[in-house]
Amino acid sequence: MLSNPIPWENSQLNHSIFLPLRVYSAAESQDTVFADVLPLLTSLLDGYNVCIMAYGQTGSGKTYTMLGPQSEDDVTLSIEDEPELGIIPKATEEVFRIISEKPPGSHWVEVSVVEVYNNEIFDLLAKDSCGRVFGVKRDVVTTKEGKSDVPLLTYDEAAHTAHPKFLQLVDKGLQLRAQHPTLVHAHSSRSHLVVTLTITTKAVSADSFASSPAQFESTEKLKHIKTKLQLVDLAGSECVGMSGVTGVALRETSFINRSLSALSDVLGAIAEQRSHIPYRNSKLTHLLQDSIGGNAKLLVMLCISPCQKYLAESLQSLGFGTRARQVQRGQVKKRNLPVSSKSK
Numbered sequence: 001m002l003s004n005p006i007p008w009e010n011s012q013l014n015h016s017i018f019l020p021l022r023v024y025s026a027a028e029s030q031d032t033v034f035a036d037v038l039p040l041l042t043s044l045l046d047g048y049n050v051c052i053m054a055y056g057q058t059g060s061g062k063t064y065t066m067l068g069p070q071s072e073d074d075v076t077l078s079i080e081d082e083p084e085l086g087i088i089p090k091a092t093e094e095v096f097r098i099i100s101e102k103p104p105g106s107h108w109v110e111v112s113v114v115e116v117y118n119n120e121i122f123d124l125l126a127k128d129s130c131g132r133v134f135g136v137k138r139d140v141v142t143t144k145e146g147k148s149d150v151p152l153l154t155y156d157e158a159a160h161t162a163h164p165k166f167l168q169l170v171d172k173g174l175q176l177r178a179q180h181p182t183l184v185h186a187h188s189s190r191s192h193l194v195v196t197l198t199i200t201t202k203a204v205s206a207d208s209f210a211s212s213p214a215q216f217e218s219t220e221k222l223k224h225i226k227t228k229l230q231l232v233d234l235a236g237s238e239c240v241g242m243s244g245v246t247g248v249a250l251r252e253t254s255f256i257n258r259s260l261s262a263l264s265d266v267l268g269a270i271a272e273q274r275s276h277i278p279y280r281n282s283k284l285t286h287l288l289q290d291s292i293g294g295n296a297k298l299l300v301m302l303c304i305s306p307c308q309k310y311l312a313e314s315l316q317s318l319g320f321g322t323r324a325r326q327v328q329r330g331q332v333k334k335r336n337l338p339v340s341s342k343s344k
């Protein structure tokens with residue numbers, strides 16, 4: 001089945017231009033899709049959190065759009081054909097490229113890979129005592145600053161040293177990701193995959209720059225600003241009658257559909273500017289809280305099946321996109337500060 005991703009940017013932002021709705025045909029290249037994602041990435045260094053997610057029914061091309069083609073035998077990324085790589089590897093490479101142009105040591109990146117399976121968070125980079133990667137259950141909490149955090153989550157700091165290293169990391173995570181064959185898709189992902197790049201910018205408070213250079217040396221107040229890029233390959237929304245699942249897979253489907261509906265509820269609450277946003281109704285929305293609400297930019301790639309028999313599912317996906325598009329833009333504070341030229 002081929003993907004027809006439709007990007008919908010919504011932002012609660014002070015940006016004056018709303019990206020027009022863009023529809024891609026199945027024949028359009030991954031590079032064409034990525035060209036529309038690219039402008040969002042520079043926002044990370046301007047202090048915004050960014051979330052890019054693929055939504056759609058099972059088998060419609062979300063994993064292909066976000067990661068690229070996967071080999072048939074195992075679930076590893078097929079990387080011989082680099083142009084075919086999806087948004088996650090391309091965006092990561094671009095973030096590392098942008099940072100390489102900054103003063104050495106002024107920015108650094110940490111990578112985490114988690115899956116949300118049956119409303120539980122699993123750390124896909126956690127290692128056992130022999131260095132083998134295995135999924136460990138983690139929890140998501142709200143910090144006293146109101147941010148979402150996953151205590152004890154494994155971050156790979158070295159990931160920025162080389163692009164292939166990042167792909168190996170994601171591959172390791174993918175091998176642990178829950179899959180189950182359904183009538184619609186033989187390699188159906190049964191969990192939401194969330195790859196997070198946390199970018200730390202070493203900055204100096206603006207007050208310091210108001211001082212003379214001599215005073216600056218002595219009164220310098222270093223601050224670290226963290227922004228998050230969350231790249232999400234959602235599990236497929238699914239009609240049980242079509243996918244024919246039973247037993248364990250049926251339970252998974254129920255968790256998937258509930259978390260997707262919680263995501264839709266959160267977007268609805270943001271759109272209506274409600275005082276309470278129900279982030280904590282699911283682990284997925286709690287985990288994504290910082291990059292879908294507040295100081296954030298969200299891009300939704302809708303993957304729509306071209307098959308007429310999936311019309312109901314396609315309309316359901318378009319309904320989700322409509323809700324995402326209704327999120328209103330408000331005034332949000334930009335958090336970037338003058339970057340220190342000193343190294344880390």
Ligand SMILES: Nc1ncnc2c1ncn2[C@@H]1O[C@H](COP(=O)(O)OP(=O)(O)OP(=O)(O)O)[C@@H](O)[C@H]1O
Pocket residue numbers: 001002003004026056057058059060061062063064065069070185187188189190234235236237303
């Ligand atoms: N644009 C495309 N070009 C070529 N092949 C594609 C394209 N989009 C999807 N495919 C292929 O279609 C199949 C299903 O795609 P994919 O695994 O991305 O679906 P999915 O939406 O992630 O499914 P699930 O939610 O069940 O995990 C895969 O074999 C994938 O390689």
